[in-house]
Amino acid sequence: MFKKIAAATALVLASSAAFAAQPNTFYAGADVGKTKVDDFSKRDTSVGAFVGYNLSQNFAVEGGYRRLGDYDIGVMSYGGAIDNGSVKVDQAHLSLVGSMPIGESFSLYGRLGVNRLEAKLSSPAYDSKESTTKALYGVGLSYAFTPAVSARLEVQKPASDGTNVSAGVAFQF
Structure with missing residues (x-):
């Protein structure tokens, strides 16, 4: 029984290799x-773009930029009054992405890297900008529509x- 399960698993993994990333190729996409x-009560829309290079079928190096959010906040002015302000949070990242096929067109991937976060506060009273560098990690699921296009x-x-x-789309070239 174990041999049959192992053989079936090997066939599934082998069949999924047709849509695996080709080594030494570039890709780009948007999400x-x-x-x-945690400090803000609402979730905000993020938009981003990324580029990557496939080192092998299972590893890639990826860099990107993302506007993580644009939050409205109340800011205390110098006179003690509350003014309306906004905080914009941006992310620039570089990471190693490892992927593993889990079906005919599906892949599970994980990322480990570094990102630079920048927060810009704007209000009628004053403007401020702060940045920090942090570790970045994540997990994801990819679906290859064709060898060149995946979600x-x-x-x-x-x-x-x-x-x-x-959620995003990536194009291999």
């Missing part, structure tokens, strides 16, 4: 999603107090 930051769904942790869930 849209939602970001939740992906990912959960990313750009910071300990933030989570981003996004």
